[in-house]
Amino acid sequence: MQNKIQVGIDIGGTFTDIFVKDDSSNSWIVHKVPSTPPHFSDGFMFGLTETLELAKKSIEDISRIIHGTTLATNSIITQSGAKIGFLLTEGCSDILQIGYGWRPKMYDLDMDPVEPLFLAPRRRCLGVKERLDYQGKVITKLNTNDLKKKAEYLVKKEGCEVFVVCYLHSYANPIHEKKTKDILNSLYPNIPVTISSEVLPKRREYKRMVVSGFDGYVKPLVTEYLLNLESNFTTRSKDFVFHVMQSHGGVSGIKNICQKPVGTALSGLAAGVIGAANVGKEAGYPDCISLDMGGTSTDVALIKKGKALITSEGSFGDYPLTIPMIDVRTIGAGGSSIAYVDGGGALKVGPESAGANPGPACYSKGGELPTVTDASFVLGYLNKDTFAGGLDIDIKKSKKCITDRICKPLKIDLIEAALGIHEIVNSNMAQTLRLVSVKQGHDPREFTLMPFGGAGPIHSGKLAEISSIKRMLIPPTPGVLSALGLMLAPIQHEAMNSYEVKERDVKSGEIKKIFKNLDDICLAKMKEDGVTAKEVKREYYAEMRYSGQAHEIEIPIPTSIDRNAVKYAVKLFHKTHLSNFSYNDLNAQTEFVTLRSVHKKQPNDKSLIKKSNTKQAHAPKKNFRKVCLSKKEGFKRIPVFSRGDLLPGFKLKGPAIIEQSDTTTLIQRGHNLEVDVFKNLIITLPKNKN
Incomplete structure (x- = not known):
């Protein structure tokens, strides 16, 4: 019997990262290949095949694949999802067009709408005769004849591919939505229904x-993509399991994912944070700020006490995405972000990206616009012979595009332009870093910055200086940390229920009954994923607020529900409100809003980084390369090390460059590096740099 392996595959906009772990030897290898938009499955299979060859394994050896996908994300961004038809309560069919009534640019007459009107035009938002009140009591029964008539119009006249049902107050009583789903499934069995x-x-x-609209919009695309991928393996491996990362940081089987694909909308961002939280906790730095800088974007998240923060008030650009998800802020700043001179003569970087195709000019794939990666090559930070992805790098093209597009319009020299590109993209990332720290009441000086992704370790030194951060941690495989994070994610399912009751009227028996129903839903999903009830760990949460408030705070509550659990929840709410907003009112009436049950099965591997028994006995081999860190210094020869040669106990003082197959780390002048027992690079900044 051949040794079984597990594979984590994370697809980004520019690169696809692969992590292969051999279960018998507990060894692993990593690999990185260019992504292949818009046909991401091609890059998936190509990268997997290459990595299996490196590991001397075959598809038959795979026992489990964990996949982080950006398919739903890209479908929404490019507005290339399914043609959906909305079925709404009669008299409320303009909800999408009205939105919040929010105008972020009050005096811009040509402002683009902040509502996702691309989901469906007004003619595909139809009202159905039915009505519930806010407590879920039926005011007007569902008119099935009217429903059938509206559904027929959407299918025959509009060619709708998905029904999305969103009736008024259905959160309080889903009876009409469930009946509508049953009718639609019987009439149109080949058309998916989202309620x-x-x-x-x-x-x-x-x-x-x-x-709900996003869920229906991506459902056919995500379902077809995942089922096709799965079919490549199930016919060749008997006990094969395919899991997909979700936005809340857990994984699930494909059948469950296809029932609610909107849960994968930000799955690509979650895996990196899971990996960073694990590495930081194991290394003794549980409070971290993760910085995942890839080719297209940078994702920043705050990690507290070894856990990623979860929010239920997320967004996708200007669009609300209020499902539980890891609190990640994204900015259009990556290695492929395009630098340009705007109409006012100012140098700008991003958010537009050259992506993987054509990519930066130096990729020699037809790109002619200067990018951050082009600037890195011009400054000497990157080595074309060790650059990830096996690309044919031409630095002359980088110099030409920066000269033509930046230097000539601004009348500056090449080095000044390249340094300017780096300075601007670092400043942009610093603003996002403040969003997850300072603007949420956290002092960044108390956190360790953990940069990863293909470009993160190049920019982290300057970013730490700008943000007054004292310490950085570069994990052993920073370029593919997201793929590693996939391996450490739990199998997870959750369910929620509306429960709008004031504190004084709360009955613990009612809450207990609701959680029992939610647990049954979660256990059924867990069973579908091959998890037994004994393997499950439960977590309960309640969204609460002061009476009269418009927004809630979610807090954990005990899984043993009684009157003391309710008192505990109220006490913790006051404490959390004080922590978040520097204010609370112990005498004010509180109320419950939503209850949520989370079921998890933790992975077999608690961590994939392990202590090394070897120490640095001899000075590692070093080469030298001319690098420009500032306009004043110009190009200076600095040492270049191979990451594999650096063992625990190794120390140096920057500047220096450390190269490895998946990324390059730039140690800024005066920064102190030490390799810890996990082979992490621990970089501390001198006081005068903060």
Whole structure:
């Protein structure tokens, strides 16, 4: 019997990262290949095949694949999803068009709408005769004849590929939505149906409609993509398991994912944070700020006490995405971000990206616009012979495009332009870093910055100086940390229920009954993924607020529900409100809004980084390369090390460059490096740099 392996594959906009772990030897290898948009499955299979060859394994050896996908994300960004038809309560069919009534640019008459109107034009948002009140009581029964008539119009006249049902107050009572789903499934068995009470059973109709709309919008595309991928393996491996990362940081089987694909909308961002949290906790730095800088974007998240922060008030650009997800902020700043001179004569970088195809000019794939990666090559930070992805790098093309597009319009020299590109992209990332730290009441000086992704370790030194961060940690495989994070994610399912009751009227028996129903839903999903009830760890949460408030705070509550659990929840709410907003009112009446049950099965591997028993006995081999760190210094010869030669106990003082197959780390002048027992690079900044 051949040794079984597990594979983590994370697809980004520019590169696809692969992590292969041999279960018998507990060894692993990593690999990186260019992504292949828009046909991402091609890059998936190409990267997997290459990596298996490196590992001397075959597809038959795979026992489990964990996949982080950006398919749903890209479908929404490019507005290339399915043609959906909305079925809404009669008299409320303009919810999508009205939205919040929000105009972020008050005096811009040509402002683009901040509502996702691409989901469906007004003619595909139809009202159905039915009505519930806010407590879920039926006011007007569902008119099935009217429903059938509206559904027929959407299919025959509009050619709709997905039905999305979002009735008023269905979060309080889903009876009409469930009946509608049954009727539609019987009439049109080949057309998927999304109902809002299953996707997001919470108050606020616009948010619920948008999230449900996104679910229907990506459902056919995600379902076809995942089922086709899975079929490549199930016919060749008997006990094969295919899991997909979700936005909340857990993984699930394909059947469950296809029932609610909107849960994968930000799955590509979650895996990196999971990996960073694990590495930081194991290394003794549980409070971290993760910085995942890839080719297209940079994702920043705050990690507290070894755990990623979860939010239920997320967004996708200007669009609300109010499902539980890891709190990640994204900015269009990556290695392929395009630098340009705007109409006012200012140098700008991003958010437009050259992506993987054509990519930066130096890729020799037809790109002619200067990017951050082009600037890195011009400054000497990157080595064309060791650059990830096996690309044919031409630095002359980098110099030409920066000269033509930046130097000539601004009348500056090549080095000044390249340094300017780096300075601007670092400043942009620093602003995002402040969003997850300072603007949420956290002092970045108390956190360790953990840069990863293909470009993160190049920019982290300057970024730490700008943000007054004292310490950085570069993990052993920073370029593919997201793929590693996939391996460490739990199998996870959750369910929620609206419960709008004031504190004084709360009955622990009612809460207990609701959680029992939610647990049954989660256990059924877990069973589908091959997890037994004994393997499950439960977590309960409640969204609460002061009476009269418009927004809630989610807090954990005990899984043993009684009156003391309710008192505990109220006490913790006051404490959390004080922590978040520097204010609370112990005498004010509180109220419950939503209850949520989370079921998890933790992975077999608690960590994939292990202590090394070897120490640095001899000075590692070093080469030298001319690098420009500042205009004043110009190009200076600095040492270049191979990451594999650096063992625990090794120390140096920057500047220096450390190269490895998946990324390059730039140690800025005066920064102190030490390799710890896990082979992490621990970089501390001198006081005068903060």
